[in-house]
Amino acid sequence: MGAITLKNVRKTFGETEVIPGVDLTIEDGEFVVFVGPSGCGKSTLLRLIAGLEDVTSGQILIDGRDVTGEAPARRGLAMVFQSYALYPHMSVRRNIAFPLKMAGMPQAEQEKRVARAAEILNLGPYLDRRPGQLSGGQRQRVAIGRAIVREPSAFLFDEPLSNLDAALRVNMRVEISELHNNLKTTMVYVTHDQVEAMTMADKIVVLRAGRIEQVGSPLDLYHKPVNQFVAGFIGSPNMNFLGGATAARRGAHVIGIRPEDWVISRTEGRVKGKVTVAEHLGSDTYLHITLEDGNHIVARSPGEFPVTVGEELFLTGAEGRIYKFDEQGLAV
Amino acid sequence: MARKVTNTRKWIFTCLAWGVALLIFFPILWTILTSFKTEGDAVATPPKFLFFDWTLANYREVQARSDYFSHFMNSVIIALGSTALGLLVAIPAAWAMAFQPGKQTKNVLMWMLSTKMMPAVGVLIPIYILFQRMGLLDSRTGVLIVLMLMNLPIIIWMLYTYFREIPGEILEASRMDGASLWNEIRYVLTPMAVPGIASTMLLNIILAWNEAFWTLNLTTSRAAPLTTFIASYSSPEGLFYAKLSAASTMAIAPILIMGWFSQKQLVRGLTFGAVK
Amino acid sequence: MATLHQRSLARLMVAPSVVLLFLWMIVPLGMTLWFSFQRYNLLMPGMEEFTGLGNYRYFLSDPGFWISLQNTLIMVGGILAITVIGGIAIAILIDQPIFGQGYVRILVIAPFFVMPTVSALVWKNMFMNPVNGLLGQVSRAFGAQPVDWLSQYPLFSIIVIVSWQWLPFATLIFLTSLQSLDSEQVEAAEMDGAGIWARFTNLTLPHMGRAITVVILIETIFLLSVFAEILVTTNGGPGYQTTTLTYLVYTQALLQFDVGGASAGGIIAVILANIVAFFLMRMIGKTLD
Ligand SMILES: Nc1ncnc2c1ncn2[C@@H]1O[C@H](COP(=O)(O)OP(=O)(O)OP(=O)(O)O)[C@@H](O)[C@H]1O
Numbered sequence: 084m085g086a087i088t089l090k091n092v093r094k095t096f097g098e099t100e101v102i103p104g105v106d107l108t109i110e111d112g113e114f115v116v117f118v119g120p121s122g123c124g125k126s127t128l129l130r131l132i133a134g135l136e137d138v139t140s141g142q143i144l145i146d147g148r149d150v151t152g153e154a155p156a157r158r159g160l161a162m163v164f165q166s167y168a169l170y171p172h173m174s175v176r177r178n179i180a181f182p183l184k185m186a187g188m189p190q191a192e193q194e195k196r197v198a199r200a201a202e203i204l205n206l207g208p209y210l211d212r213r214p215g216q217l218s219g220g221q222r223q224r225v226a227i228g229r230a231i232v233r234e235p236s237a238f239l240f241d242e243p244l245s246n247l248d249a250a251l252r253v254n255m256r257v258e259i260s261e262l263h264n265n266l267k268t269t270m271v272y273v274t275h276d277q278v279e280a281m282t283m284a285d286k287i288v289v290l291r292a293g294r295i296e297q298v299g300s301p302l303d304l305y306h307k308p309v310n311q312f313v314a315g316f317i318g319s320p321n322m323n324f325l326g327g328a329t330a331a332r333r334g335a336h337v338i339g340i341r342p343e344d345w346v347i348s349r350t351e352g353r354v355k356g357k358v359t360v361a362e363h364l365g366s367d368t369y370l371h372i373t374l375e376d377g378n379h380i381v382a383r384s385p386g387e388f389p390v391t392v393g394e395e396l397f398l399t400g401a402e403g404r405i406y407k408f409d410e411q412g413l414a415v
Numbered sequence: 416m417a418r419k420v421t422n423t424r425k426w427i428f429t430c431l432a433w434g435v436a437l438l439i440f441f442p443i444l445w446t447i448l449t450s451f452k453t454e455g456d457a458v459a460t461p462p463k464f465l466f467f468d469w470t471l472a473n474y475r476e477v478q479a480r481s482d483y484f485s486h487f488m489n490s491v492i493i494a495l496g497s498t499a500l501g502l503l504v505a506i507p508a509a510w511a512m513a514f515q516p517g518k519q520t521k522n523v524l525m526w527m528l529s530t531k532m533m534p535a536v537g538v539l540i541p542i543y544i545l546f547q548r549m550g551l552l553d554s555r556t557g558v559l560i561v562l563m564l565m566n567l568p569i570i571i572w573m574l575y576t577y578f579r580e581i582p583g584e585i586l587e588a589s590r591m592d593g594a595s596l597w598n599e600i601r602y603v604l605t606p607m608a609v610p611g612i613a614s615t616m617l618l619n620i621i622l623a624w625n626e627a628f629w630t631l632n633l634t635t636s637r638a639a640p641l642t643t644f645i646a647s648y649s650s651p652e653g654l655f656y657a658k659l660s661a662a663s664t665m666a667i668a669p670i671l672i673m674g675w676f677s678q679k680q681l682v683r684g685l686t687f688g689a690v691k
Numbered sequence: 692m693a694t695l696h697q698r699s700l701a702r703l704m705v706a707p708s709v710v711l712l713f714l715w716m717i718v719p720l721g722m723t724l725w726f727s728f729q730r731y732n733l734l735m736p737g738m739e740e741f742t743g744l745g746n747y748r749y750f751l752s753d754p755g756f757w758i759s760l761q762n763t764l765i766m767v768g769g770i771l772a773i774t775v776i777g778g779i780a781i782a783i784l785i786d787q788p789i790f791g792q793g794y795v796r797i798l799v800i801a802p803f804f805v806m807p808t809v810s811a812l813v814w815k816n817m818f819m820n821p822v823n824g825l826l827g828q829v830s831r832a833f834g835a836q837p838v839d840w841l842s843q844y845p846l847f848s849i850i851v852i853v854s855w856q857w858l859p860f861a862t863l864i865f866l867t868s869l870q871s872l873d874s875e876q877v878e879a880a881e882m883d884g885a886g887i888w889a890r891f892t893n894l895t896l897p898h899m900g901r902a903i904t905v906v907i908l909i910e911t912i913f914l915l916s917v918f919a920e921i922l923v924t925t926n927g928g929p930g931y932q933t934t935t936l937t938y939l940v941y942t943q944a945l946l947q948f949d950v951g952g953a954s955a956g957g958i959i960a961v962i963l964a965n966i967v968a969f970f971l972m973r974m975i976g977k978t979l980d
């Protein structure tokens with residue numbers, strides 16, 4: 084079991100208010116991702132749940148039990164840190180067994196659990212090494228191993244993949260998703276990589292300046308962003324925003340069109356623009372285009388799109404895929 | 416850096432460096448050699464380097480003077496005692512400042528450092544008078560306390576720079592893993608802190624052993640450590656070179672060996688972490 | 692990790708150190724300041740009275756004070772010059788690829804671990820003694836008249852002895868600093884065609900700038916308090932020739948029992964040291980950020 088409820092949780096550091104008041108429900112077994120720009124309070128929120136920081140006011144419930152004042156260890160959660168935070172003087176085996184030892188588990192049971200974690204995470208050959216003798220990906224796995232042996236009611240991850248190189252990041256991403264499928268334990272995952280957010284999450288929580296902007300499934304957020312901030316944050320490359328007369332014509336303050344929602348043509352379209360850069364990825368082509376009115380936009384075309392820099396193209400926003408926002412940035 | 420260095424060049428620099436090193440080391444080497452000579456050989460003209468009658472008589476004689484041993488013991492007690500006492504006070508302080516820094520932590524640290532900048536003569540007179548009134552002159556306790564206080568800022572600073580290298584996330588991880596404060600100290604903090612504490616201890620023993628302002632001013636005979644005792648060789652015993660050398664060798668040997676083990680930490684400790 | 696409970700515990704852990712250091716420095720310093728305004732001689736108990744700046748006037752008008760101030764400056768300046776320049780040269784030499792680098796390092800650092808009284812006595816008797824000292828013997832071997840170093844060139848002799856003790860310290864710090872010089876930077880400069888001298892002035896020296904400043908400041912703090920070497924070798928003499936400020940205060944206080952005058956001297960020494968300390972603290976303060 085691992086349902087987590089935050090009730091009007093506030094956090095201030097001295098004078099500065101970092102979390103002005105958050106209400107959030109995380110269902111048992113859910114994979115919840117916190118995203119948001121740097122410094123928006125993602126880590127702080129996670130650490131409040133973990134008990135590593137005291138809440139200034141509000142309540143935290145785990146499975147209905149009020150844990151607001153409880154020590155981290157009593158909450159039954161496990162955390163994987165960005166720096167892995169492995170104990171450098173202990174072997175991998177002792178690292179993984181440490182929480183079990185602290186819980187006073189019998190030796191035999193400890194060994195059984197460590198062996199199982201090692202099997203799940205392919206750590207068998209490294210059990211007697213020190214963390215210093217492992218690669219980044221292996222360290223990450225040890226950190227996860229240390230978390231899973233406890234069989235916690237929920238896992239907390241704070242940007243666990245940000246120290247890994249791109250290829251390894253993709254692998255570990257898949258591994259963590261598989262782990263979630265197998266264990267079916269609640270996971271709360273902080274990242275500012277929106278690909279991670281989109282691919283892993285059951286539910287994404289978008290934060291800005293300590294406030295929740297929107298909560299929903301990845302596709303909900305993609306298709307129905309409640310405001311311009313969420314619309315710009317979810318999706319890659321970012322949504323194009325156009326203001327002025329173009330927007331006014333549609334009765335909006337700003338309109339947004341995703342790069343993949345442009346219809347590109349050499350002969351006709353609503354707006355005309357000049358290609359400044361073309362990025363050929365093979366699977367897609369990203370076209371950076373300067374429109375006649377001076378706006379810069381990015382358009383995505385599937386597959387190969389033969390084009391030369393300086394060429395003029397016509398673009399039309401696909402009907403029904405145009406997002407409209409009012410003066411406050413709210414979706415209309 | 417896989418640079419090829421011509422062998423000739425390497426040999427030239429090797430000879431130069433060894434030449435300079437031996438020149439700098441020579442007074443110590445000469446003292447050690449002289450300690451094995453007879454008094455006659457020690458002042459022979461021309462000086463005898465290696466070809467003399469090697470003898471341990473000087474050591475035996477210096478040892479036989481029971482006072483040498485008692486002064487040696489004074490040095491040991493003062494150096495170890497002041498270090499142990501200093502660590503006892505400094506470890507919690509450095510610990511708290513490294514892991515629970517508050518708004519004032521930086522100022523407190525700088526203030527502690529500033530006390531070290533105060534020249535000893537600035538406080539010599541009141542300390543002397545106070546010690547006189549309290550009967551602490553020429554007592555081991557008195558010197559021990561003064562040396563502890565004198566080196567306390569260095570101890571705190573060294574420990575602080577070491578502790579600060581222990582990542583806070585590791586302590587948080589252990590808290591998440593269910594370690595109680597006691598278990599956290601026992602299984603996580605202590606093993607990670609021991610190397611830093613050990614080098615701090617080593618450097619502090621060296622500093623206390625060699626301290627020669629307070630020991631000379633506050634001790635005369637009963638509590639005199641080797642610094643004071645050796646100073647009394649000034650004359651006329653100083654003219655017995657072989658015995659002077661034997662006494663000196665015994666006084667510096669333990670520290671020399673310790674010093675060689677702690678040269679890296681020395682830099683860090685004496686520069687308050689400004690050079691690592 | 693900062694919960695309220697932990698913060699108050701932290702204060703409790705720092706408190707003993709703060710209290711002890713306060714008692715150790717501020718209280719005696721205050722007493723020294725107080726004494727410096729008193730006529731107070733241990734030989735004349737019961738005669739204490741307030742004299743205002745009398746002690747300072749007395750101390751500053753004493754010719755011994757100005758000589759000792761001059762001696763202090765010459766001594767500190769001389770030792771600094773020798774140890775910094777020598778230290779850089781030796782550090783660069785040791786940093787070259789040589790055989791037995793570790794042993795060379797060990798030999799060079801050794802004098803730093805010799806207690807001041809021992810090094811003073813060894814130099815005084817076994818090297819600088821004109822009759823049996825090694826230096827005298829060497830000059831006789833060359834047919835020259837042996838020099839009585841400590842009476843003919845007393846201040847210079849002290850500078851030599853103390854420099855010998857501090858050269859290793861400077862060398863070790865410079866070496867540490869040199870070894871942290873990024874070798875790729877050096878290689879890049881080499882690729883850019885910089886010669887040895889250009890590399891030294893444009894890369895090595897600026898890189899060592901911090902280390903040099905730290906060495907100068909820290910040595911100054913310690914050198915202002917040089918005491919044992921003088922006590923053992925010359926006793927401040929002949930005349931006032933090797934009396935430094937520290938030594939002068941010592942004689943005033945513990946040989947002439949003039950607490951008031953000595954305290955005034957102590958305060959002057961504190962002010963001088965503080966000027967140095969001010970710069971040192973700023974340097975080190977930067978490492979805290
Ligand atoms: N101990 C602290 N004391 C004071 N301010 C803090 C403290 N910890 C965090 N903050 C502030 O709280 C805000 C949120 O920090 P937090 O670490 O939660 O951001 P984040 O969303 O995790 O950012 P990132 O993506 O860069 O990790 C920041 O403005 C930060 O400066």
Ligand SMILES: [Mg+2]
Nearest residue numbers: 125126127241
């Ligand atoms: Mg963060």
